[in-house]
Amino acid sequence: MVSMKDISVACGVSVATVSKALNDHEDIGAETKRRIREVAKQMGYFPNSAAKALKTNRTQNLGVLFEDDDHSGLTHDYFACVLDSLKSAAEERGYDITFINSCRTRPNRMSYLEHCRYRGFDGVVIVCVNFRDPEVLELVNSDIPTVTIDHLFNNTCAIMSDNVKGMRDLLHYIYDMGHRRIAYIHGVESSVTQRRLASFYKTVAELGLDVPDEYIRQAAYRDTKGAYAETEKLLDLKKRPTCILYPDDFACYGGINAIRERGLRVPEDISVAGFDGIRIARHIEPKLTTLRQDTYQLGRKAAEKVISLIEQPKTTLIEQIVVEGEVYVGNSVAKI
Amino acid sequence: MVSMKDISVACGVSVATVSKALNDHEDIGAETKRRIREVAKQMGYFPNSAAKALKTNRTQNLGVLFEDDDHSGLTHDYFACVLDSLKSAAEERGYDITFINSCRTRPNRMSYLEHCRYRGFDGVVIVCVNFRDPEVLELVNSDIPTVTIDHLFNNTCAIMSDNVKGMRDLLHYIYDMGHRRIAYIHGVESSVTQRRLASFYKTVAELGLDVPDEYIRQAAYRDTKGAYAETEKLLDLKKRPTCILYPDDFACYGGINAIRERGLRVPEDISVAGFDGIRIARHIEPKLTTLRQDTYQLGRKAAEKVISLIEQPKTTLIEQIVVEGEVYVGNSVAKI
DNA sequence: GTGCACTTCTTAATCGTTTTCGTATTATCA
DNA sequence: TGATAATACGAAAACGATTAAGAAGTGCAC
Numbered sequence: 001m002v003s004m005k006d007i008s009v010a011c012g013v014s015v016a017t018v019s020k021a022l023n024d025h026e027d028i029g030a031e032t033k034r035r036i037r038e039v040a041k042q043m044g045y046f047p048n049s050a051a052k053a054l055k056t057n058r059t060q061n062l063g064v065l066f067e068d069d070d071h072s073g074l075t076h077d078y079f080a081c082v083l084d085s086l087k088s089a090a091e092e093r094g095y096d097i098t099f100i101n102s103c104r105t106r107p108n109r110m111s112y113l114e115h116c117r118y119r120g121f122d123g124v125v126i127v128c129v130n131f132r133d134p135e136v137l138e139l140v141n142s143d144i145p146t147v148t149i150d151h152l153f154n155n156t157c158a159i160m161s162d163n164v165k166g167m168r169d170l171l172h173y174i175y176d177m178g179h180r181r182i183a184y185i186h187g188v189e190s191s192v193t194q195r196r197l198a199s200f201y202k203t204v205a206e207l208g209l210d211v212p213d214e215y216i217r218q219a220a221y222r223d224t225k226g227a228y229a230e231t232e233k234l235l236d237l238k239k240r241p242t243c244i245l246y247p248d249d250f251a252c253y254g255g256i257n258a259i260r261e262r263g264l265r266v267p268e269d270i271s272v273a274g275f276d277g278i279r280i281a282r283h284i285e286p287k288l289t290t291l292r293q294d295t296y297q298l299g300r301k302a303a304e305k306v307i308s309l310i311e312q313p314k315t316t317l318i319e320q321i322v323v324e325g326e327v328y329v330g331n332s333v334a335k336i
Numbered sequence: 337m338v339s340m341k342d343i344s345v346a347c348g349v350s351v352a353t354v355s356k357a358l359n360d361h362e363d364i365g366a367e368t369k370r371r372i373r374e375v376a377k378q379m380g381y382f383p384n385s386a387a388k389a390l391k392t393n394r395t396q397n398l399g400v401l402f403e404d405d406d407h408s409g410l411t412h413d414y415f416a417c418v419l420d421s422l423k424s425a426a427e428e429r430g431y432d433i434t435f436i437n438s439c440r441t442r443p444n445r446m447s448y449l450e451h452c453r454y455r456g457f458d459g460v461v462i463v464c465v466n467f468r469d470p471e472v473l474e475l476v477n478s479d480i481p482t483v484t485i486d487h488l489f490n491n492t493c494a495i496m497s498d499n500v501k502g503m504r505d506l507l508h509y510i511y512d513m514g515h516r517r518i519a520y521i522h523g524v525e526s527s528v529t530q531r532r533l534a535s536f537y538k539t540v541a542e543l544g545l546d547v548p549d550e551y552i553r554q555a556a557y558r559d560t561k562g563a564y565a566e567t568e569k570l571l572d573l574k575k576r577p578t579c580i581l582y583p584d585d586f587a588c589y590g591g592i593n594a595i596r597e598r599g600l601r602v603p604e605d606i607s608v609a610g611f612d613g614i615r616i617a618r619h620i621e622p623k624l625t626t627l628r629q630d631t632y633q634l635g636r637k638a639a640e641k642v643i644s645l646i647e648q649p650k651t652t653l654i655e656q657i658v659v660e661g662e663v664y665v666g667n668s669v670a671k672i
Numbered sequence: 673g674t675g676c677a678c679t680t681c682t683t684a685a686t687c688g689t690t691t692t693c694g695t696a697t698t699a700t701c702a
Numbered sequence: 703t704g705a706t707a708a709t710a711c712g713a714a715a716a717c718g719a720t721t722a723a724g725a726a727g728t729g730c731a732c
Contacts (some may be wrong), residue, residue: 013711013712014711014712014713015712016711016712016713016714017710017711017712020711027709027710027711028710028711029709029710029711032710032711051717053717054716054717054718054719055716055717056717057717
């Protein structure tokens, strides 16, 4: 590794001068700057991030907390897409991304916050995690700039997919297709679920629909088995729904299986709608009608926000940024 | 941040003593060690990774190069699963994971190798990248311990999914189900494709099957449109295949769509098989018969290997580790 | 009592930067 | 001409750790 020392020798100046020249301080002569920079480039110089971090307390590195109870974080299409977008946006701005270690089994492990301090992350993005975890709270309440995705704390920035509008739009579409008996198998307890569920109730009320209690059921996210089972119960009702909403696209396929196994067709006999808009759902028959969340913007905004919190702490608002999704019209909801 | 200095003051010893106590050097008295450790824990001490890295030239951080031409790295189920497993295995051993910046558009950007030196990665894992990229070659040829996944260089360790055996097993299964006219839509040029294709030819020869040239077609990985188009051509043949192999599960659905649009059924009229074993393929009808690659082992072995290259450079062999997959029997291949 | 070996701890240099403060040189002006 | 200001650079400390080398203190043999 070529260091500033090497450059200073080559140029016959001090390391201080080299440092200042490369960082464009104004007390270095134009010609000297030029020469130093040229030599630096030619010698293939790049700074040592550890030394720089030690001195400046800045690492240009973001920590990403990305874990899931059922260990499906990275393998979860929605979150993977968000992360991918987050990564690109951060890299464009010169920040790298490191995972916050979530291994719980190591002896002498650090808490999330400790790990962040250890690595000196300039900021943190929290995705798809258990937001009631005390360690997450500790992190959120620390002085490290933090952005959460799809969860709202009162003292951090949050990037939220607009689940309220999303659910409303989806319901309106389904209503417009003629459906009046709409069932909703919602996800398990979480703020996202709450939002969607609240929006569901509000919207059906607005639309003047009658939704019997048996139409509201629950299955975990991405749980095809659970969705299958709940769908069966819905199909057993004397007054069947004409359309069923699922927690997410993945689970929706569990429901489709249940429907088809009874010899019913999707969407001719029963319509279904998902949530998320995972890629493959556009390539499999029936193409899922679903609320496609804007993962690109979610990831990008998260990166932008955390970086602005880092670089302009004063001027950056603690706010909630909402990203709208859109109804993707497949062919899983029939016109009736 | 509490530093060793703080602990040394609190304990009335020198920082050197603190450092050695915490690192369990043997020239520190047992009682002193105990006291120092207790105080350290109580004060909430954790080392500063930057300072440590600066001094030791070790970061306990792995770089992961994870990019794709079509920018589908993280959103690609197979690679996402590999990365997830890699991450877990690395974290269990105390290593963190940072993405090697692959943003090509930044002014003054670093090459992959430069970025690795800048961050001081102890080792690197290369996944799903363009292996002909000169920057990748530069990285591979450097002195940084490197492990590649699914690609073989002659001077690095490689973790390979056993595509040869995989293809053979899959073909044998299909053969055993009675199929004699088997078509293969293979992926585009890559070492993985070569291996699978070679294994395909070898196996059909062993089985004494006649495979007309029109049965061998090409479509990009994960390209449902391409797979759709090539499937149509196969269906147009006077002598249709009874079973079609696809580059991967995702593409397979493109083929299924083509088949169904002709009013044919899968698998009753035409059988299909995928490759990869992505999660959702087990939940959608027809459940794909596919070669399920062992992403858990691939990621895990990669982490173990690169860490052993780092920690025991002398004793670690430059080798090729092969991870076998298994035929996942769905119901997309009919018995005939 | 002296010498020697152990054990246990300290001193001080070092890693590659950044940054404050000081200094030498030149320019400006009364 | 001499004082002052502006410009361009350097010396040195500091960030938080590691580590080689050295220095006390203790115990033991003779």
